Amino acid sequence: MTGQRTMQGGSWPRLRVADWAETRDTLHMWTQIVGKIRLAHAPMVNHWWQVTFYVTSRGLTTSAIPYRTGAFDIEFDFVDHRLVIRVSDGSRRELKLEPKTVAQFYAETMGVLGELGIRTRMHPRPNEVEPAVPFADDHRHASYDPHATRLLWGQLLQASRVFGEFRSGFIGKASPVHVFWGSMDLACTRFSGQPAPPPPPGGVPNLSDRVTREAYSAEMSSCGFWPGGGEEGAFYAYAYPEPAGFADYAVRPAEASYQRESGEFALPYEAVATAADPDQMLSEFLHSTYEATAELGGWDRAALEADRYRWDDR
Incomplete structure (x- = not known):
């Protein structure tokens, strides 16, 4: 990324697509992983509205995802650059958002869910992109600005x-x-x-x-x-x-x-x-x-x- 070409620009931030393409593509795959976690646990809503994220005062959240008799949520915190997982029993884990491969992000995220007792099965490859490289095999996308x-x-x-x-x-x-x-x-x-x-x-x-x-x-x-x-x-x-x-x-x-x-x-x-x-x-x-x-x-x-x-x- 060339910082000189990317500007804050008042209240509507300026960000040229060419300046962060690698980060955007990596982040896209990371959001697919977290989105599929929500998809695996949330009950169906018309037009697939149960799988989406919402903009928060710090980044993007899944909102509460039901799990057994409790719930958990996952937030991309773009202020402190953390992936934050919170569970209704009070437990919590964080992962750093930093340059790492999709494969590493996938392994870390699934590992932390396991530590929290959240068992998740998903189709472990992305949708709506070509080629659809399985998350565990994606070592190409590894940027985070x-x-x-x-x-x-x-x-x-x-x-x-x-x-x-x-x-x-x-x-x-x-x-x-x-x-x-x-x-x-x-x-x-x-x-x-x-x-x-x-x-x-x-x-x-x-x-x-x-x-x-x-x-x-x-x-x-x-x-x-x-x-x-x-x-x-x-x-x-x-x-x-x-x-x-x-x-x-x-x-x-x-x-x-x-x-x-x-x-x-x-x-x-x-x-x-x-x-x-x-x-x-x-x-x-x-x-x-x-x-x-x-x-x-x-x-x-x-x-x-x-x-x-x-x-x-x-």
């Missing part, structure tokens, strides 16, 4: 805050603001309440079609932030199924554009970070892409939306 991961956390804090405001105006079915470790993106999804046709098979590498069928089982308008796209990451929004005319809808702001290859609108992170009012620009993108989906898709907006300031006199 603490400055870069703290900047990433700062980006996620800002994005999740604005996404949370956006989510508050929707009273229909909506996902939490959460991080999917398969693609390592922050996402929030709204649903019309109507079923959707199954997606085409084989659309995601190293992921079972039954997983994508559940994920895309209902009409949706989804938005997110992916730290791996463009110069500094990108905000995105898409509709499933995509209604006619979606690609040509007048989405705002002007810096947003439709990407025909991926079938989604994209807004460069750097455009938001350098805007006079970053919150307003991102909010405009979220609202206008949702409007494109809801208007063109014939959603019952009167039943699904509410004034997000409706309780301000409480």
Whole structure:
């Protein structure tokens, strides 16, 4: 990483993708390991919402995972750079987040779980990537830049805050603001309440079609932030199924554009970070892409939306 090219840049941290690619790829595999631990123990929730992470005041957490008659959680602490495992019986373990191979991280994490009496069986290779090298055999990914991961956390804090405001105006079915470790993106999804046709098979590498069928089982308008796209990451929004005319809808702001290859609108992170009012620009993108989906898709907006300031006199 070249530190001169990576900046804090006010309240919206600046982090060029090229400057931390190796750390990002290593961290992606580490999050998959921890995510699969949650998957192994958490009861099923629609659209696989039980497997995700949540942004915290220090990093990313699994939240409480049930285990026998108790619970445990795992947090990536990007302030002190520790992986923290806490159990409801009061026990606790920490691992350093530092340069180490995926194989070493996997062995250490599973070893600590064993010390805590938490037995976990998982499919020990990553999803949604190609090639899918088994965790125990991955000696290539071994980078960890603490400055870069703290900047990433700062980006996620800002994005999740604005996404949370956006989510508050929707009273229909909506996902939490959460991080999917398969693609390592922050996402929030709204649903019309109507079923959707199954997606085409084989659309995601190293992921079972039954997983994508559940994920895309209902009409949706989804938005997110992916730290791996463009110069500094990108905000995105898409509709499933995509209604006619979606690609040509007048989405705002002007810096947003439709990407025909991926079938989604994209807004460069750097455009938001350098805007006079970053919150307003991102909010405009979220609202206008949702409007494109809801208007063109014939959603019952009167039943699904509410004034997000409706309780301000409480």
